[in-house]
Amino acid sequence: xxxxxxxxxxxxxxxxxxxxxxxxxxxxxxxxxxxxxxxxxxxxxxxxxxxxxxxxxxxxxxxxxxxxxxxxxxxxxxxxxxxxxxxxxxxxxxxxxxxxxxxxxxxxxxxxxxxxxxxxxxxxxxxxxxxx
Numbered sequence: 551x552x553x554x555x556x557x558x559x560x561x562x563x564x565x566x567x568x569x570x571x572x573x574x575x576x577x578x579x580x581x582x583x584x585x586x587x588x589x590x591x592x593x594x595x596x597x598x599x600x601x602x603x604x605x606x607x608x609x610x611x612x613x614x615x616x617x618x619x620x621x622x623x624x625x626x627x628x629x630x631x632x633x634x635x636x637x638x639x640x641x642x643x644x645x646x647x648x649x650x651x652x653x654x655x656x657x658x659x660x661x662x663x664x665x666x667x668x669x670x671x672x673x674x675x676x677x678x679x680x681x682x
Contacts, residue, residue: 552621553612556628560604563635567597588645596639603659607631610666617673627662634658 574590575581584591611627634655641651 551615552624552628553608553615556611556624556631557608559628559632560608560635563632563639564597564600564604567593567600567639571597592643592645592647596642599638599642600635603663604631604635607659607662607666610663610670614666614669614673617670617677619669619673623669627666630658631662634662 571590571593574587574593578585578587578590580587580590584594608631611624611631614627615624634657636655637651637658638655641648641655
């Protein structure tokens with residue numbers, strides 16, 4: 551159930567990012583692409599990057615939870631993913647991008663994916679080969 555909490559929070563954040571893209575499309579009257587509007591282009595990339603990484607990170611967190619990862623570790627992963635996505639979105643949306651926010655966001659996101667994947671493998675091998 552812990553992963554579900556972060557999926558819900560991140561789902562709401564995804565809606566905010568989606569609404570931001572729609573609002574900018576209406577503002578600049580652009581249906582497809584960005585027509586060179588940098589503000590719109592950045593909003594599209596923030597939204598798309600979120601859509602590219604967050605579902606897989608949440609899936610891995612859910613599988614780690616299903617394998618028995620304790621709630622405290624899932625909270626750490628969930629908070630890291632949320633902070634990473636907030637940092638990335640804030641950095642990339644700026645026309646004069648403070649690159650450190652994008653980098654920090656991606657480091658946190660990649661860390662959640664890597665740690666979740668490694669945790670699943672460790673829990674699998676402990677369960678089936680060591681505890682047997």
